Amino acid sequence: MIPLENELAPESPYIWRAxxxxxxxxxxxxxHAGAGAPAYADWAGLLPPGIELIAIQPPGRQNRIGEDPFTEAGPLVEALTHVLRPVLDLPTAFFGHSAGATLAYELTRALRERGARGPEHLFLSAQPAPGESAVRRLHELPDDEFAAEILSLGGIDEEVAEDEDVMEAMLYTLRADFTLWERHTVEPGAPLDVPITVLSGESDPRAPLGEVKRWGEHTTAEFQTQFFPGxxxxxxxxxxxxxxxxxxTMLAPATHRRSA
Known part of the structure; x- marks a missing residue:
C-alpha cells in the first residue's frame, strides 16, 4: 500500500518519510527522549509543499519496541551517518527536540568530519548547549521520582499516563535515553559553519535562557533564537x-545575520 503524500510512514528501521x-x-x-518518529506525524501536513519530512525512529519504541535502546551516543551517531546519506541529496535541515537536539548536533559534526554532505541548517529545540548546566539530572532518580519528573514536563497523554503497563514500558525507554544523554559529553571541537536556530518554550525548566543561547558559540554562521509560550x-x-x-527559515535566502 502506497502511503498518502502527507502520511509519515516507515521506509526502513530508522527512517520514516512523508x-x-x-x-x-x-x-x-x-x-526527544522516549519518543519516536510518530511524534512528528502531524508536521507533514503543516510544512510548505516544497519540504519533505523525514523522522528518525531509534530502536526501543513503537515498531522497534522489541529492540534494546542505545546506551552510548557514538554507535547511534555512526549508524545514522550511514542510513541518512541517501536522503541528504537535497538541501536539508535537521530539527531535534531536547535530547534529539544534541543528537542532531553530534550527527552534523560527524558528517562534517567525514567530508559527507550534511544539513544546511540546524534547528535545536529545548536543549541547553554543551557545557556546565544547572538543569537537574534525572536518570539516577528512584522510579517514583523519575516518573513524577517526567509527567511534570508534560507531553504524555492522560490516557497513556493512566495505563500502568504502557507507562512501565515508556519509562524504561525514557530512563535509557536520559541515561545515555545525561552521561554523554560533547567533545571540544571547532565550531560548525552551519546556521543554527534555537527554539524553546519561554517557561521551560529544562532549557534555561542563558544555556540555550550558548549554542551560538558552536557556529560561525548565522545564529538566531525563537521563543514560544509554553x-x-x-x-x-x-x-x-x-x-x-x-x-x-528553510526556504528563505541565506544570510549571515546573528541575533540573540
Whole structure:
C-alpha cells in the first residue's frame, strides 16, 4: 500500500518519510527522549509543499519496541551517518527536540568530519548547549521520582499516563535515553559553519535562557533564537506556528545575520 503524500510512514528501521516527489528541500526530525518518529506525524501536513519530512525512529519504541535502546551516543551517531546519506541529496535541515537536539548536533559534526554532505541548517529545540548546566539530572532518580519528573514536563497523554503497563514500558525507554544523554559529553571541537536556530518554550525548566543561547558559540554562521509560550513541550501546543517558522527559515535566502 502506497502511503498518502502527507502520511509519515516507515521506509526502513530508522527512517520514516512523508514522500513529496516534487520537494526541493528535506527536514529531518530527531525525537526527544522516549519518543519516536510518530511524534512528528502531524508536521507533514503543516510544512510548505516544497519540504519533505523525514523522522528518525531509534530502536526501543513503537515498531522497534522489541529492540534494546542505545546506551552510548557514538554507535547511534555512526549508524545514522550511514542510513541518512541517501536522503541528504537535497538541501536539508535537521530539527531535534531536547535530547534529539544534541543528537542532531553530534550527527552534523560527524558528517562534517567525514567530508559527507550534511544539513544546511540546524534547528535545536529545548536543549541547553554543551557545557556546565544547572538543569537537574534525572536518570539516577528512584522510579517514583523519575516518573513524577517526567509527567511534570508534560507531553504524555492522560490516557497513556493512566495505563500502568504502557507507562512501565515508556519509562524504561525514557530512563535509557536520559541515561545515555545525561552521561554523554560533547567533545571540544571547532565550531560548525552551519546556521543554527534555537527554539524553546519561554517557561521551560529544562532549557534555561542563558544555556540555550550558548549554542551560538558552536557556529560561525548565522545564529538566531525563537521563543514560544509554553514549557518543555511548547511545540505540541502550537505546532503550526513552530513548523511555519522552520519552513520560512528553510526556504528563505541565506544570510549571515546573528541575533540573540
Amino acid at each position: 514522500r513529496r516527489p516534487s520537494a526541493t528541500h528535506r527536514l529531518v526530525c530527531f525525537p 514549557g518543555h513541550f511548547y511545540f505540541l501546543d502550537s505546532p503550526a506556528e513552530v513548523v511555519s517558522v522552520i519552513g520560512r
